[in-house]
Amino acid sequence: MEWLIQILNSVQYGLLLFLVASGLTLIFGIMGVINLAHGSFYMIGAYLAFTLSSLTGSLWLAIPLGIVVSAALGLVLEWALISRLYRRDHLYQVLLTFGLILVFEELRSIIVGDDVHSVAIPAALAASLPLTDTLSYPVYRLFISAVCLALAALMYVTIQKTRFGMMIRAAASNPEMATSLGLDIRWIHALVFAAGVALAAFAGMIAAPVSSVFPGMGSQVLIVCFVIVVIGGIGSLKGALIAALLIGFADTFGKVLFPDYASIAVYLLMAVVLLFRPLGLFGRA
Amino acid sequence: MKRSLLPWLIVAAILLLLFPAVAEKFYLQLVTKIMILSIFALSLDLLVGYTGLVSLGHAAYFGIAAYTYALVSPAADPANVWLTLPLALAASAAAALLVGALVLRTSGVYFIMVTLAFAQMAYYFFHDTRIAGGSDGIYVNTRPDALLPGVDLANDLHFYYFVLAALAIVFALLAIILRSPFGRALQGIKANEHRMRALGFATLRYKLAAFVLAGTIAGLAGYLAAAKEGYVNPEMMAWHQSGTVLMMLILGGMGTLLGAVLGAFSYVLLQEWFSALTKHWQLLMGMFIVAAVLLLPQGLIGLHQLRMKPRLPRAEDERD
Numbered sequence: 001m002e003w004l005i006q007i008l009n010s011v012q013y014g015l016l017l018f019l020v021a022s023g024l025t026l027i028f029g030i031m032g033v034i035n036l037a038h039g040s041f042y043m044i045g046a047y048l049a050f051t052l053s054s055l056t057g058s059l060w061l062a063i064p065l066g067i068v069v070s071a072a073l074g075l076v077l078e079w080a081l082i083s084r085l086y087r088r089d090h091l092y093q094v095l096l097t098f099g100l101i102l103v104f105e106e107l108r109s110i111i112v113g114d115d116v117h118s119v120a121i122p123a124a125l126a127a128s129l130p131l132t133d134t135l136s137y138p139v140y141r142l143f144i145s146a147v148c149l150a151l152a153a154l155m156y157v158t159i160q161k162t163r164f165g166m167m168i169r170a171a172a173s174n175p176e177m178a179t180s181l182g183l184d185i186r187w188i189h190a191l192v193f194a195a196g197v198a199l200a201a202f203a204g205m206i207a208a209p210v211s212s213v214f215p216g217m218g219s220q221v222l223i224v225c226f227v228i229v230v231i232g233g234i235g236s237l238k239g240a241l242i243a244a245l246l247i248g249f250a251d252t253f254g255k256v257l258f259p260d261y262a263s264i265a266v267y268l269l270m271a272v273v274l275l276f277r278p279l280g281l282f283g284r285a
Numbered sequence: 286m287k288r289s290l291l292p293w294l295i296v297a298a299i300l301l302l303l304f305p306a307v308a309e310k311f312y313l314q315l316v317t318k319i320m321i322l323s324i325f326a327l328s329l330d331l332l333v334g335y336t337g338l339v340s341l342g343h344a345a346y347f348g349i350a351a352y353t354y355a356l357v358s359p360a361a362d363p364a365n366v367w368l369t370l371p372l373a374l375a376a377s378a379a380a381a382l383l384v385g386a387l388v389l390r391t392s393g394v395y396f397i398m399v400t401l402a403f404a405q406m407a408y409y410f411f412h413d414t415r416i417a418g419g420s421d422g423i424y425v426n427t428r429p430d431a432l433l434p435g436v437d438l439a440n441d442l443h444f445y446y447f448v449l450a451a452l453a454i455v456f457a458l459l460a461i462i463l464r465s466p467f468g469r470a471l472q473g474i475k476a477n478e479h480r481m482r483a484l485g486f487a488t489l490r491y492k493l494a495a496f497v498l499a500g501t502i503a504g505l506a507g508y509l510a511a512a513k514e515g516y517v518n519p520e521m522m523a524w525h526q527s528g529t530v531l532m533m534l535i536l537g538g539m540g541t542l543l544g545a546v547l548g549a550f551s552y553v554l555l556q557e558w559f560s561a562l563t564k565h566w567q568l569l570m571g572m573f574i575v576a577a578v579l580l581l582p583q584g585l586i587g588l589h590q591l592r593m594k595p596r597l598p599r600a601e602d603e604r605d
Contacts (some may be wrong), residue, residue, distance in 0.1 A: 273402075
């Protein structure tokens, strides 16, 4: 039964990482931008959940408000800065978004401070499912997994089955052709970027009650998401999902089996994948 | 272009030689730190500016040499430079060889992410395990001993000249290497790797050699930093450190050796100025970096080129 708990935890952590990594991989796949500030959006989401839920008194109100705020932030950033990077070398994308991390971290420190905060689990989901006489599993974690799975399905349907998804795929595979056929690429880019920001922030918001809210959370998640994107193959959502679950298992079981070396397990997994598939599991040259 | 920078190089060398005559202790230590970071930035310039490999994990090799020095130093006595320095450099070189062999299988944006990930692996290795003091790091109580007559590295002035000598050697070494057939091949790889391969160059070997050399020189900077501070901790190889040194390079102007040094100086002085203004200096630094990327694509060295440009006749001018 203890193993069942670890397996459920692995799946929950993996699915949560998928939400952040999917935005990162979409933004790269569609706009060709490597966005180091993506982890900051996760951090911003968690702090929005903390601030807004203390203001409104409910996480259920904080989440929709937070999504609106973060999507708006995404639109503004894309318009003001990111759109200037599309034709530039990756090096400059790395630097500009590195600068953004410093700005976001310091603004966070000025506005909310450097303390660790916790966010209460909403009362409706605060229960635990009894597994045996002594072990139980929190309902809220199952809720996270379910929401992430639903979002993954929604993303798949949007991209593969809808007209908007078709435009996104067209813009990703051949921007010039898509433009000459009358698509407004700038809008597609802005919307995809805003959606990526909102996804990362949403992941931060729903993770806040289980992971607590702390200053370094953004860069921690960012680097794990890089590993996921590298393992899965850049631009591939399917790859990101599978890699995120792999990382979830490697990290959770690493912590149980080799506590001192758990944070290295994730990178060893990446090294092994790189040895055999330099472009990731689902990457294309 | 190259010739026009030579006078600046001579001026810079003379200024650095004479600086201790007028400097207070604080500024002497500050410039020592900047020169160490210049060596670090030069090592990254070899990769980013000359070979076209954007590494976001270069701090790992800086940190590995620093840790090696701290771990092999005797508890109370000064370490022997000529014993500990080669060991530290060898450790960084070995790590760069191992990581390089893996990461050079990838390119472009994968390369950026993978170098970052491996540097984080080294960071967590020292951060989470008890091998070297975990997140607290380790102290090295005495500066190393160079065993040269009349030289005492515990003296800040002597240490300043020791670091300056190291910087001069690295600068000269890189200048020679970049003019050698090997250095030309690296620059060819940056310009067009496919063509170099078609010409019969085993480009992977060249890139790996550049990666190991850059890692070793970064190790020299890490060794000097650890010797100067008498303290190593995992933050030395944190990814902010890798990002910072990349920023120095861009600020100064990559692909020129003087640009790397200029970048280290301007970045640290800027940081000192910002942190004197406010404790939230990172906000100013972040905004500065964003602005620099948008407004200064060629770095500060580029301003020099800008000034030189009007002397050259341009195609449009001739048409008028």
